[in-house]
Each structure stands twice: as structure tokens, then as C-alpha cells.
Amino acid sequence: MLHLNKDIRIQTLRASWTKGMAVDVLRLDELHPVVSGNKWYKLKYHIEAMIIQDREVMGTFGGAYSNHIVAVAFMCRFYGIKSIGIIRGELPQRLSPTLIQAYKLGMDLQFVSRTAYQNKKEIQDRFDKSIYWVREGGYSLLGMLGAANILKENDASQYSHIICACGTGTMMAGLLFRALPTQQVIGISVLKNNTALESDILRLLPKELSDTKITLFHDYHFGGYAKHPPALIEWMKALWQECNVPTDIVYTSKLLFAVKDLIEKNYFTAKDKVLIVHSGGLQGNRSLDPHILPF
Ligand SMILES: *Cc1c(COP(=O)(O)O)cnc(C)c1O
Numbered sequence: 001m002l003h004l005n006k007d008i009r010i011q012t013l014r015a016s017w018t019k020g021m022a023v024d025v026l027r028l029d030e031l032h033p034v035v036s037g038n039k040w041y042k043l044k045y046h047i048e049a050m051i052i053q054d055r056e057v058m059g060t061f062g063g064a065y066s067n068h069i070v071a072v073a074f075m076c077r078f079y080g081i082k083s084i085g086i087i088r089g090e091l092p093q094r095l096s097p098t099l100i101q102a103y104k105l106g107m108d109l110q111f112v113s114r115t116a117y118q119n120k121k122e123i124q125d126r127f128d129k130s131i132y133w134v135r136e137g138g139y140s141l142l143g144m145l146g147a148a149n150i151l152k153e154n155d156a157s158q159y160s161h162i163i164c165a166c167g168t169g170t171m172m173a174g175l176l177f178r179a180l181p182t183q184q185v186i187g188i189s190v191l192k193n194n195t196a197l198e199s200d201i202l203r204l205l206p207k208e209l210s211d212t213k214i215t216l217f218h219d220y221h222f223g224g225y226a227k228h229p230p231a232l233i234e235w236m237k238a239l240w241q242e243c244n245v246p247t248d249i250v251y252t253s254k255l256l257f258a259v260k261d262l263i264e265k266n267y268f269t270a271k272d273k274v275l276i277v278h279s280g281g282l283q284g285n286r287s288l289d290p291h292i293l294p295f
Helices: 037-052 067-079 097-104 114-118 120-125 141-153 170-178 197-204 230-243 252-264 282-287
Strands: 010-012 022-027 057-062 082-088 108-112 132-134 161-166 184-189 215-217 273-278
Touching (some): 057 120, 067 082, 067 282, 141 197, 161 170, 170 184, 170 197, 184 252
Parallel strands (some): 022 273, 184 215
């Protein structure tokens, strides 16, 4: 259960809609079915910081379907560290598959009302001072530095464009930090109207990179965070059938759709080489009826 596949593939996308362009997918989803590729990278330095500071418990925040929550539970289990997950909303009648997984991995789940959840500081004050807190979604400098290692461990130097999904933007900041000056990094926001995303990303970058052009698209959220209308599900099925790429309902299906749409709108030129970062998240599909997806 805790075995990681460090043999990450770069898969060439063979689809009718690529117009013969070079489009590849970095399959970080294959790192592990539970700890999505990008979460592993984003949390690694936090774990190391804890070990150095001799801290025994990691605490964090998230919703019932949060990939971040389950990733923290996984990483802590992997490193023999205790974890606490502060979950938004009262204890439900039925736990989500994500929370069941986190619980099985040993996370101490603490449910707080939506109102109380707003005040993270107050919640933290109720716990022991020695707890190492990681922000909701893992937004942090250490997370950015960890995500930069995606491009250290996987050679992407041949690509003109690197494209990823954005929640907090931490991963995109890491990709920008490590990308070559000639490369363009593109982010697809999965939230509706997240106007703070650009400044959130810039805040994680060092001063020397503060004039970096941040290329974001905000129109591929399919109705909002975690919304998955039938058109998105159909797209996920078609993508799987044609290209053998499994995607999740929150991030990567929307990312891949954006790539297709941008190609169709001639955003890229025929010479461009595009690397899509498949950041994982497939565990989130467990919240769907098991017959819905063919993978
Ligand atoms: C968390 C997550 C993201 C978003 O990462 P950020 O660094 O918060 O932008 C993207 N893809 C998947 C699969 C995720 O689980």
C-alpha cells in the first residue's frame, strides 16, 4: 500500500485533436494511487522540516473530498508521523471515500462546523503548540520548492510549454521556479473566479522572478470547483478510450480539456512541444458511482 513508483513515464498523447503537434503527458498520477503526484512533491519538504525540528504531529485542513487531506495522511503514515486532519463540516452520516482512506491511514479526523472552520488560528490554538501545521491545500514556500523538483526529477527541457492544473497555484509556482527561461508555463484554474491566483503564485516566487509573466486560464472550471457535469464525464470517457489517459473530476479532466480547446483555437504553433503535467488526483473519482467511469 505504501509502495511508490518512481519510474514516472512521459506518455505521448495520440489523439485526433492534437493536429499532429507534439503533446506529451507526464504521468505523475502513476507515482501512487492515493498520494497524487503533485501532493507528494508539495509535502516532502514539510516532512523533512518536521523531522529536523523534531516535531511529531502534522496537522492540516481540508474538505471531505480533499486530495490534500488524504495525501497528508499517506505521507505521515509513510514516514511514521502522526497526522491530524481538521475537516470542514460536521461529522456526516457517511464518510466520503477520501476520509475513509485518510482514517485507514491513521489520520485523526476532527470535524468542525463550517463557521468555526473559517478561523484556522482559533482551531490551532486548541491543540498542542508542538504540532506542525500545513495550510489548507499545502500552499507554502516549501510546497513550491518541492513542486519545483517535478522538473528536476523529470527532464522537460525539450518542451516549449508546460501546462498544469491550479488549485492554490503552489505547483505552478514550483514549475515556474524551475522551468527554463525559454519555456512557458500555463496554469488552468479549476476554481471559478479565483482572481487572487496570480498574486498567490507570485508571492511564492523569489524577488528575481517577480516580473515573471503568469499565464492563467480561468474558463475551464466546468461550473466551479469539483463540479462535474455530464459533459465533463463524457469527455473523461472519450479521453480514456482514445488516449488511455485516466483523469480525475476535479483537476486533470479540466486540464486536458483546456489543452484540447487551446489546440483547437490555435493557441499553439505547429513547432511547439507541450508537456501536460498529470498531477494525479484519481482517488477523488471514488466519490462517483462505480459504474460511471470505465477506468
Ligand atoms: C491538489 C491538486 C492540484 C492543485 O495543486 P496546487 O498546487 O494547489 O495548485 C492539481 N492536481 C491535483 C490532482 C491535485 O490533487
